[in-house]
Amino acid sequence: MRTLVARLDGDGDVLLAGPAVRAAAAAGEVVLLCGPSGAQAGELLPGVTRVLRWECPWIAWPAPPTRPAEVEAVVRMIRDARVDVALLLTSFHQSPLPLALLTRLAGVPRVVARSVDYPGSLLDVRLRDDPDVPEAERALEVARAAGFELPPGDDGRLAVRTPPEPDLTGPYVVVHPGATAPARTWSPDRCAAAVVALARAGHRVVVTGGPGETDLTARVAGTAGLDLGGRTTFAELAGVLAHADAVVVGNTGPAHLAAAVGTPVVSLFAPVVPARRWAPHGRHVLLGDQHAPCRDSRARDCPVPGHPCLDRVTPAEVVAAVDRLVGVRA
Numbered sequence: 001m002r003t004l005v006a007r008l009d010g011d012g013d014v015l016l017a018g019p020a021v022r023a024a025a026a027a028g029e030v031v032l033l034c035g036p037s038g039a040q041a042g043e044l045l046p047g048v049t050r051v052l053r054w055e056c057p058w059i060a061w062p063a064p065p066t067r068p069a070e071v072e073a074v075v076r077m078i079r080d081a082r083v084d085v086a087l088l089l090t091s092f093h094q095s096p097l098p099l100a101l102l103t104r105l106a107g108v109p110r111v112v113a114r115s116v117d118y119p120g121s122l123l124d125v126r127l128r129d130d131p132d133v134p135e136a137e138r139a140l141e142v143a144r145a146a147g148f149e150l151p152p153g154d155d156g157r158l159a160v161r162t163p164p165e166p167d168l169t170g171p172y173v174v175v176h177p178g179a180t181a182p183a184r185t186w187s188p189d190r191c192a193a194a195v196v197a198l199a200r201a202g203h204r205v206v207v208t209g210g211p212g213e214t215d216l217t218a219r220v221a222g223t224a225g226l227d228l229g230g231r232t233t234f235a236e237l238a239g240v241l242a243h244a245d246a247v248v249v250g251n252t253g254p255a256h257l258a259a260a261v262g263t264p265v266v267s268l269f270a271p272v273v274p275a276r277r278w279a280p281h282g283r284h285v286l287l288g289d290q291h292a293p294c295r296d297s298r299a300r301d302c303p304v305p306g307h308p309c310l311d312r313v314t315p316a317e318v319v320a321a322v323d324r325l326v327g328v329r330a
Contacts, residue, residue, distance in 0.1 A: 001028030003148075004083040004108065006099055007038065008056040009091070010180065011234065011253035013135075014038035014045070015260055016281065017089050019156045020139040022047045023148040024087060031081045035060055037180075040234035041253065044160040044260075052077055058098055061300070071102065078106035085146055088113035089139045092130050092277070093298065097122055112146040114138070132274075136281045158260035158281050163238035172204040173322055174244045177220045178213040179252035181300040184270045186250060186310050191220040194248065197315035198322065199224040206244070208237060208254065245326040248318055250310075255280045264325040266318055270302075270309050271295040285321040287313045 003024040007017040014034050024030050025047025032042045033052045037060075042051040054074050057066040078086075086103045088096040088111065096113035100122035103111050113119075114127040125145050131138065140156060150156055175198070177191040186194075195205045209217040209229035217229025232240060237254065241247055242261035249255045250268045258265050259282035269275050271290045279286055292309035294302060302309075 001085070002031065002081070002083045003028065003146075004031050004033055004078065004081060004086040004103070005089065006033040006086060006103075007089045007139075008033065008035045008054065008059040008099070010035065010037040011041035012256040013091070014041040015158055015160070015253065015256040016136045017139050018045050018158050018160075018260065019136050019150065019154075020087060020089060020143040020148075021045050022154055022159070023140060023143040023150045024146075025049075026151040027148055028084075031083060033078070041160075041257070044163075044235060044238060046159055046161055050081075052081065056099070059094065075102050075106045078103055078108065083108055085110040085112065087142050087146055089142055090114065091135070092138075110146075112142055114142055132276060134279070134281055135277050138277075158256060160238055160257070160260045163235055163242050163261065166236070166239045166243055168206065168240065168243065170204060171245050172206045172226075172243075173198055173326075174206050174208055174241060174247045174249075174258075175220065175225065176208045176247060176249040176252070176254045178209045178216055179250045181252075181272075183272050183294065183299045183302045183307075184250045184252060186268045186313065187307065188216060188219050190311060190313070190315065192222055194315040194318045195220055195222060195225040197319050198248075201319050201323070203245070203322065206240065208232065208240060246322050248322065251278055258282075259284070266321040266325065268310055268313060268318075272297050272299045283325065285324055287317060287321060 029049040030047050031050045032048045034042045039053050055064050086108045090096045110124045112125040179185045198205050205225040207217045207221040207225045211230040214230040217227050221227035241258045246264050247258040248266040259280040265280040265284040267284045267286050269288045289309045293304050
């Protein structure tokens with residue numbers, strides 16, 4: 001049995017597909033189809049045999065142009081994978097039907113997805129409901145609808161392959177200030193103040209970020225934190241997070257990566273999407289006004305002056321949340 005699991009979003013979304021991937025992998029090989037921004041997470045998922053990449057024009061942001069030649073190339077890529085079944089995993093605001101059409105054109109004999117729209121002959125198994133449950137569980141339900149189950153002993157939590165050991169000694173707390181959507185970030189000044197407050201409370205602070213976030217991480221780390229911005233691969237970041245006492249982070253991929261390596265999260269969560277679906281799938285403390293005017297707006301940029309949902313959170317609240325998770329250091 002060879003299964004195509006498709007999740008065409010970024011790293012965090014791909015990590016949340018992990019339990020569904022493992023259920024399919026219990027029955028055979030898994031080919032993962034994801035966006036370029038999710039491929040590095042896909043490479044870390046247990047059970048994935050091969051990763052295929054495609055920047056999907058109805059999922060990626062900013063959206064690339066829709067070119068017939070590229071669509072034809074994706075159909076060939078799926079056909080060449082020779083899969084027996086496709087699991088099309090989507091968020092509640094996405095339709096699986098465009099990709100279902102491409103998998104049909106590629107000759108995939110069985111296609112399973114959740115769709116509120118009439119699928120015609122595009123789906124063999126259609127989940128009609130949209131349960132208000134964590135995203136990882138929604139994805140796992142699609143795998144179960146296809147007849148896959150987690151193997152004995154698998155508790156359904158997020159997981160990644162064993163990451164490399166970081167070149168860090170002693171206990172530390174990670175602060176990850178960036179996110180792809182500005183509406184989901186705490187302001188840099190607040191993050192920098194939290195680094196100082198954590199250091200004064202006795203925590204060693206490591207600041208992480210991607211290659212395009214080095215100015216941000218340098219500003220946030222200041223003189224009180226260790227700046228690792230742009231200095232780790234995604235796999236190396238997993239290692240840094242795995243050995244941290246806690247991670248302070250917004251609703252972005254590294255929050256789910258921290259959950260996947262078993263590290264508790266202080267989640268600075270903007271309610272532009274519902275926390276009940278997207279909060280870290282593991283031990284966490286949720287901070288931020290979940291009833292702010294931006295609630296459920298799916299905004300990428302904050303629509304409310306002053307960014308009150310997050311910027312009313314104080315550094316002292318972050319220190320208290322970290323101490324709730326890991327205890328106060330002597």
